[in-house]
Amino acid sequence: METINSFVAKVQRRLNRFVAVGAFFTAALWGLSGMLITALAFVTRGHRVVLWWLPVSVIPAALIWLCLYLKRHYSYKRAASYADHHFGFKDALCSQLHFSGKTGGFYTLGRKQAESLCNIKLLNLIKEPFPRTKLILIMLLLSAVAALTVLDDSKTVRQAAENQKQLLRKTAIINEALKKELKDIVTRLTEPQQQQLENELLLQAINQLEKHDRLKAALKQYGNLENRISRLMQSSNLAEQERMLRRIARELMRDPLTRQLGRKLNSGNYQAAAAELMKNRLEKSSPDSKIAQNKFARLQRTTEKMHNATESDSPQCSIKNTLEKLKKSLQQAAEKRSQCSNGKCSQKSYNDNIDKMNSDLQKLAGQLGKLQAIKNYSKQLEKMRRLCSMAQAKCRQGGKLPTSRPGNEAGKGAGQKAGSAAEGNFDNQLASSMNNGFLTGLKGIINEGRSTSSIEEAACGGGAAKRHSRVIKHKFKRQFESFIKRDDIPPQLKSGVKEYFTTLHQPERSGE
Amino acid sequence: MKTITAVLESEKQIEQAVSTFKDTFNVLRSEISRFIVGQEDIIENVLTAVIAGGHVLLEGVPGLGKTALVNTVAQALNLDFKRIQFTPDLLPADLLGTNILLERNGSKEFVFQRGPVFTNVLLADEINRATPKTQSALLETMQEKTVTVANTTHRLDLPYFVLATQNPLEMDGTYPLPEAQLDRFFFKLQVKMPDHEHFADILERTTGLHTPEIKPVTDGGTVLEMGMTARQVPVAEPVRDFMIKLVLGTHPERETASAEVKQFVRYGASPRAAQTILLGARIRALLDGRFHVSREDVVAIAVPAMRHRLILSFEGQTEGISTDEIITDIIKAAR
Numbered sequence: 067m068e069t070i071n072s073f074v075a076k077v078q079r080r081l082n083r084f085v086a087v088g089a090f091f092t093a094a095l096w097g098l099s100g101m102l103i104t105a106l107a108f109v110t111r112g113h114r115v116v117l118w119w120l121p122v123s124v125i126p127a128a129l130i131w132l133c134l135y136l137k138r139h140y141s142y143k144r145a146a147s148y149a150d151h152h153f154g155f156k157d158a159l160c161s162q163l164h165f166s167g168k169t170g171g172f173y174t175l176g177r178k179q180a181e182s183l184c185n186i187k188l189l190n191l192i193k194e195p196f197p198r199t200k201l202i203l204i205m206l207l208l209s210a211v212a213a214l215t216v217l218d219d220s221k222t223v224r225q226a227a228e229n230q231k232q233l234l235r236k237t238a239i240i241n242e243a244l245k246k247e248l249k250d251i252v253t254r255l256t257e258p259q260q261q262q263l264e265n266e267l268l269l270q271a272i273n274q275l276e277k278h279d280r281l282k283a284a285l286k287q288y289g290n291l292e293n294r295i296s297r298l299m300q301s302s303n304l305a306e307q308e309r310m311l312r313r314i315a316r317e318l319m320r321d322p323l324t325r326q327l328g329r330k331l332n333s334g335n336y337q338a339a340a341a342e343l344m345k346n347r348l349e350k351s352s353p354d355s356k357i358a359q360n361k362f363a364r365l366q367r368t369t370e371k372m373h374n375a376t377e378s379d380s381p382q383c384s385i386k387n388t389l390e391k392l393k394k395s396l397q398q399a400a401e402k403r404s405q406c407s408n409g410k411c412s413q414k415s416y417n418d419n420i421d422k423m424n425s426d427l428q429k430l431a432g433q434l435g436k437l438q439a440i441k442n443y444s445k446q447l448e449k450m451r452r453l454c455s456m457a458q459a460k461c462r463q464g465g466k467l468p469t470s471r472p473g474n475e476a477g478k479g480a481g482q483k484a485g486s487a488a489e490g491n492f493d494n495q496l497a498s499s500m501n502n503g504f505l506t507g508l509k510g511i512i513n514e515g516r517s518t519s520s521i522e523e524a525a526c527g528g529g530a531a532k533r534h535s536r537v538i539k540h541k542f543k544r545q546f547e548s549f550i551k552r553d554d555i556p557p558q559l560k561s562g563v564k565e566y567f568t569t570l571h572q573p574e575r576s577g578e
Numbered sequence: 579m580k581t582i583t584a585v586l587e588s589e590k591q592i593e594q595a596v597s598t599f600k601d602t603f604n605v606l607r608s609e610i611s612r613f614i615v616g617q618e619d620i621i622e623n624v625l626t627a628v629i630a631g632g633h634v635l636l637e638g639v640p641g642l643g644k645t646a647l648v649n650t651v652a653q654a655l656n657l658d659f660k661r662i663q664f665t666p667d668l669l670p671a672d673l674l675g676t677n678i679l680l681e682r683n684g685s686k687e688f689v690f691q692r693g694p695v696f697t698n699v700l701l702a703d704e705i706n707r708a709t710p711k712t713q714s715a716l717l718e719t720m721q722e723k724t725v726t727v728a729n730t731t732h733r734l735d736l737p738y739f740v741l742a743t744q745n746p747l748e749m750d751g752t753y754p755l756p757e758a759q760l761d762r763f764f765f766k767l768q769v770k771m772p773d774h775e776h777f778a779d780i781l782e783r784t785t786g787l788h789t790p791e792i793k794p795v796t797d798g799g800t801v802l803e804m805g806m807t808a809r810q811v812p813v814a815e816p817v818r819d820f821m822i823k824l825v826l827g828t829h830p831e832r833e834t835a836s837a838e839v840k841q842f843v844r845y846g847a848s849p850r851a852a853q854t855i856l857l858g859a860r861i862r863a864l865l866d867g868r869f870h871v872s873r874e875d876v877v878a879i880a881v882p883a884m885r886h887r888l889i890l891s892f893e894g895q896t897e898g899i900s901t902d903e904i905i906t907d908i909i910k911a912a913r
Contacts, residue, residue, distance in 0.1 A: 147816075156872035161814035165870075172812050175589055176869035 067177060070162050073184035077192065078145035084194035089134035091200040097127025098207035105214035112220030120211070152192060155183050230279035233461060237284050240457040241275040244291075247453055248272050251446040268294070268450075284461045292454035295447050304444050307437055310379050310386070311336070317375040324368045336438035340431035343368075347424050348399075350417045362403070365427070366396050385437075388430045395423040592869075595807045599864050602804060603629070605795045609654045612790045614647050615783065616776025620767050623882055624651055624741070629804045630857040632764020633720050633740040635705070635755075635886060640745060642769045643780075648701045648741040655801060656794030657698035657737065664708035666751060670715030674725045675732075690727060695719050698735060698798055702742035706752040713759055716740060720762040737798045757845070757889060764854050766886035811860040813871045820912060821859070821876045825852045827908040828888055838907055842894030847887040854883040873913070881905050 100123030108115045140148060146159040158180040165173050219227070248268060271291055278284040311331050318328030330339040346365040348358065373393050376386040399419040405411035546563055549555065603625060610621050620636070624647065627634045636644045645661070652659030662673060675693030679686055694700065695716070705713060719725055720740055725732045742763070744755075760766070772780060783790060826832055829846030830839050839846075858879035859871045866875070881902055888901040 150872075156866070156868060156874050157814065157817055158868070158870065158872075160816050161812070161870040161872070164814035164816065165812060168812075171589065171592055172810060172869045175592060176812065179869055 067162070067166060067181075069181040069184050070159060070177070073189075074142060074146045074149060074159055074163070076189055077149045078140050078142055080189055080192050081140040081145055081148060084192075085138045085140065086135055088194065088197065089131050089138065091197045091204065092134055093127045093131035094204055095200055095207070096130050097123045098204060098211060100126060101211045102207055102214070105211050109214050109217055112223040114217060114219045114223075115215045117215060120215070153183070153188055155180070158183055229281075233281060233284060234277050234279045236460060237275075237287075238277045240288070240460065241272075241277065244272050244275060244450070244453055244457070247450055251443070251450065281461055285458050288454045288457045288461070292451050292458070295451040295454065299444055299447050299451070304437070304440055306380075307383065307385065308334070308441070310376055310383060311434075311437070314372045314375040317371045318368065321367065321371060323364055324371060327368065334441070336434040336441065340434035340438070343427065343434065344431045347427055348420050350420055362396075362399070365423075366400070369393050369396055385430065385433050388426060388433055392423065392426040392430060395419065395426050399423050592807075592810075595803075596864055596867070596869075598800075599804050599807050600867065602796050602800055603865055606654050609792060609795050610647070610650050613650045613783070613792055614643055615779040616772030617643065617647065617769065620647065620769055623765050623767050624648075626858050626861045626879075627764040628655070628737070628739050629801055629808060629861055630764060630854075631737065631739075631802075631805050632854065632857070633742070633762060635760070635763040635766045636741065636743045636769055637746055637766060638743070638769030639771075642771065644743040644769055645701060645703055647769075648699065648743070650792050651741070652699035652701075653792040654795055655699065656797050657801075658735070659699045659701070660694040660697040661701040661703060662694050663703045664705050664712070666707060666709060666753075668708045668712045670712050671727075673712065673715050674719070674727055677728050688728070690730065690732065692732070693725070695725060696732070696734060698737055698739065700738070700740045702740055704745060705742040706744040706755055708753065710753050710756055713753065713755060717759060717762060735798075737801050760886045761848050761850050763886060764858075765882040767882055768885075808857065808860045808864055811863050811869065811871060813856065813860070817859075817871050817873055817876060818856075820873050821852060821855055821880075823912050824876065824880055824905075824908055825849070825855070825884070827912060828884060828905070830891075836907065836911055838904060842891055842897065842899045843888055843904060844891040844894075845889040847884045851884050851887045855879045858883060877909055877913075880909055 101120045104119050104123060105115045108119070143160070143163060146163050149155060150157050150159050158176070162177055162180040165176065252269070271294055275287060275291070278287065315328045315330075315332035318324040319332065320328075327339055327342045330336075330342050346361060346368060348361055348365065369389065369392050373386075373389045376383070376389055379386050381387070399416070399422075402411050402416045402419045406413065406416045549563065606625055607618075607621055610625075611618065614621060624634050624636075628651065636647070638644055649659065649661075662668070671693065673693050673695050675691050675696065677688040678691045680689045700719075702716065705716075719734060719738070723734045723736065723738050725734065740763075744752075825847050827835060827846075828839060828843060828851075829835055830841075830843045832846075835843075835846075855876055856871070859875035862875040862878055863869070863871045884905050885901045888904060890899060890901065894904075
């Protein structure tokens with residue numbers, strides 16, 4: 067039986083060796099296919115093949131080899147069956163393995179017979195066919211992979227990488243500029259203004275700004291910040307209140323007695339208007355004094371006019387509410403004064419009314435002062451919001467940081483020529499950009515300028531553009547042309563806008 | 579007649595028995611081949627069935643030497659031989675025998691008059707021409723090797739073989755063998771037309787002045803002893819499993835059955851088929867000088883042992899599918 071066992075074991079070893087080799091070739095084929103796919107994935111995207119990615123395919127290849135080996139490997143019984151079939155032993159070995167332990171008679175004779183068949187020389191007859199096809203395929207795949215690894219990054223990819231680097235630098239500069247700007251804003255604002263600004267939230271948002279090498283992420287970051295600032299600005303409801311105050315100013319300016327206050331309100335100097343208003347503060351004196359009567363009459367008239375101008379406004383408006391209170395206080399004070407004149411009311415009672423009235427007046431002045439503060443920080447916030455907008459615009463600039471071009475300095479009041487800023491002084495550019503005609507022009511009053519339909523009447527670009535970029539360009543061109551036609555725009559600003567567009571269009575003309 | 583040795587224990591005995599087996603078989607084969615030309619496979623299978631104690635159904639068109647083959651086998655085996663020509667009016671009593679009233683010593687008694695089945699080799703010629711009743715009369719003799727008439731069972735002499743023939747062409751006025759009867763046949767052998775070379779040989783040998791004379795080369799005892807020797811050949815489990823797989827593969831109701839079997843087979847082979855295959859495979863192993871049964875032996879026996887045991891479905895019959903094809907496919911699938 068030992069002869070049989072030894073023979074079968076040798077057959078098994080030989081077969082398993084062939085299985086291992088065969089599985090190796092198959093696994094190598096799969097592994098190289100994986101490498102080729104990996105390499106192609108890099109190359110088709112224009113990237114140079116990252117070499118350390120290639121050995122990654124070895125792991126699945128090794129697993130494939132292991133699976134194939136385990137699946138195909140020969141057990142002892144299977145090896146015996148193979149030998150029986152291969153050498154034509156007619157199940158002699160299989161039968162003897164099954165009969166092991168049984169002796170005598172047919173079993174012994176059968177064993178002797180099977181042992182006589184087990185010739186070691188027969189082992190050489192078990193031959194694994196040379197895997198020529200697989201080997202050729204392996205060589206082909208290997209050559210293909212080697213050829214692909216030689217390829218360098220495509221021009222586009224190199225450009226994209228360069229863009230990423232530049233974007234990284236740009237975002238770093240922009241972040242610094244934004245931080246610096248916020249710091250400036252914070253230091254300039256008074257304590258209550260700072261509280262209104264919610265500067266902690268903004269500081270947090272700005273401190274969280276990161277450098278990005280991906281345009282989308284960078285744009286998203288600045289877009290989010292811009293949205294946050296916009297929301298903050300909208301929450302103060304400044305525009306609505308300013309509109310109301312302008313109506314009040316127009317009303318006041320009609321009367322010579324209140325014209326001074328009206329002018330100050332109209333000019334937007336709410337702090338000065340508050341001071342002017344406080345001049346109407348009544349002293350505790352005899353209600354019959356001439357000065358007191360004049361002052362009272364002027365205050366009553368001013369309050370009446372102001373209140374009349376706010377009739378159409380929302381009852382939730384704080385200034386309107388204060389005006390109503392002041393009006394009531396004045397009416398009560400007037401009644402008291404007439405009662406005092408008739409001796410029906412004491413001086414103390416009248417003085418109490420005067421205090422209440424002065425308090426309401428003080429409150430109104432305070433609200434104007436607060437509005438001034440809001441207006442001030444709103445400007446700062448607007449500046450910051452525009453910084454964010456410009457930061458996005460800068461990020462979009464084709465990946466290249468603008469280079470300094472001598473002789474192309476921006477004109478007075480005009481924006482910097484597109485692509486002419488120098489790297490490193492982004493905050494200066496932004497700062498200067500804040501004062502250019504472009505930004506000033508956008509600072510219109512809602513519903514008080516010319517309607518947008520008039521923009522279409524501009525001379526430039528009569529036809530409809532097909533390309534989206536041209537549509538945008540025409541739109542902007544028309545808007546600015548209509549803008550410079552407006553009468554209320556100072557000529558200096560008009561020339562600035564013209565110059566800006568002239569410089570902006572120069573490269574295009576030269577290109578054409 | 580020689581005494582039959584029961585179990586062969588010593589290696590020497592076995593070697594001698596196997597040697598005798600092979601020699602006897604070869605002598606028988608060569609002796610029969612002197613008269614029957616071009617039917618080597620048929621001869622070998624008939625002898626295998628005879629040694630295994632089984633019965634053979636020979637199917638073939640008239641004139642192919644079926645009756646001659648049986649006659650020659652009986653002569654070579656030196657056994658008693660009887661031939662019955664089956665006809666529709668043949669009665670069971672014509673086969674088995676009957677009790678007749680005889681007067682002996684002044685008294686009358688029924689005496690059993692033996693029929694032609696009381697022989698060693700019975701040639702049931704054109705068995706499908708007899709009525710099912712008469713065909714069924716052979717069942718007991720084939721299975722139990724006894725005849726029961728009038729409540730008395732008469733044992734047949736051993737060895738006892740039925741070698742039946744049937745003509746597949748002339749179906750008018752025939753009675754197809756019932757399944758139970760068919761299952762009793764060890765093999766169903768299809769006698770084919772000899773090829774050109776063998777045809778010439780047949781003509782030469784049968785139309786001259788000297789026809790070959792068959793000599794008896796063995797006897798019934800030796801045949802039985804050969805059968806006993808064959809039954810002792812061991813079978814390994816994988817080979818046995820392979821054989822069972824083949825037989826079970828013919829059953830359409832089993833999940834493992836092939837689509838072909840499910841479509842064309844109505845009933846699969848019975849366990850008797852497995853017994854037949856195993857016995858036949860053992861004999862073939864000995865003939866090959868092996869002391870174990872191999873899958874090759876099983877495969878060689880499977881077709882003649884199962885072809886008459888499979889019952890085709892209506893679809894199978896209309897499609898003209900042969901049971902041989904189905905069995906061959908099952909073998910291919912099982913290997």
